[in-house]
Amino acid sequence: MPSGPDHIAEGKAALDGSKALHVAIIMDGNGRWAKARHQIRTFGHKAGVDALKKxxxxxxxxxxxxxxxxxxxxxxxRRxxxxxxxxxxxxxAFIRSDLDRLAREGVCVRIIGQRDGLPADILSCIHDAHERTRHNSRFFLQVALNYGAQADIVEGAKAFARRVQSGEARIDDxxxxxxxxxxxxxxxxxxxLVIRTSGEHRLSNFLLWEAAYAEFVFQDILWPDYDGAALKAALDEFYRRERRFGAVEAGHVPA
Known part of the structure; x- marks a missing residue:
């Protein structure tokens, strides 16, 4: 079965698709931000955590x-x-320092990705985050950690194949x-909507299945400089788009 807990069902907002706005962000540019300031990459990653909070x-x-x-x-x-x-x-540090605030503010946290290879203390933090926020419904935060979309798709295919093998499902299901x-x-x-910062224009094995009909906004801003104003700019661009999901407007004749 997929990695990640099933506690999402307990957050009412998580399942209310009619009013949902789901945005994904590839937070890119921490290293270049640090290099521009003659600092090591970790300095950029720390600034990136602050940007995420904002x-x-x-x-x-x-x-x-x-x-x-x-x-x-x-x-x-490979780094x-x-x-x-x-x-x-x-x-x-982010989970331990901000979990109380996130829980208090009604944020439901889910961390997805492969568990194999993660340190025991990280696994403990993941479990704590899930348990402490599982009933929240005001906002839903999903963190992709040790995640690759291709591997996730393969694991999903294996899970379905096992159900067919056991007689619980048919191929045509x-x-x-x-x-x-x-x-x-x-x-x-x-x-x-998928946002990628730092001026790069690729998905990098992120949410390949889920992004089938998502809009994409690429912003020339390094992640540590990101904030509410940058997010608003991306959303403004998103709302200017006309989303047809493969269809055409009534009365429109395709060229």
Whole structure:
């Protein structure tokens, strides 16, 4: 089954797709931000955590109900061991320092991604975050940690195959909607918008299935400089788009 807990169902807002606005962010540019200031990469990652706090605070006021952020990919293990250790430490510090506030403010936290290879103290923090916020429904924060979309899709396919093998399902039972239930992001409203900072224009193995009909906004701002104003600019661009989901307007003749 997909990684990540099922406690999402306990947050009422998490399942109310009719009023949901689901935004995903690839938080890119910490290293370049630090380099521009003649600092080590960890300095940029610490500033990036501060940017995340500001962005989460602003998101609710801007009408965002669900946010998924890319914290650490399965490919990030290729980085120097010291940097990986620092990133894990920052995540732990973020959870420990902000969990009380997030819980108090009605934020439901879910952390998705592969559990294999994660340190025991990180796993403990993940469990604590899930348990402390599982009943919250004002805002939903999903953190992709040790996550890769291709691996998630493969694991979902294996999970369905096991159900067929055991006689619990038939091959013809599999539909796009049904398959989404086997991914670690199951239970969330449709993804509306993907934002990537730092001027890069790629998904980097992030939410490949979920982003099928999402809009994309690429911003030339390094993540540590991100804040509510930057998020508002991305949302303003999103609201200017006409989303047709493969259809055309009534009376419109395609070229």
């Amino acid at each position: 962005t989460i605070t602003a998101a609710g006021d801007l009408g965002v109900t669900h946010m998924t952020v890319f914290a650490f990919s399965t490919e990030n293990w 120097p061991a010291a940097e990986v250790s620092d990133l894990m430490g920052l995540l732990k 599999l539909t796009p909607d049904a398959f989404g239930g086997f991914l670690s992001t199951h239970g969330l409203p449709t993804l509306d």
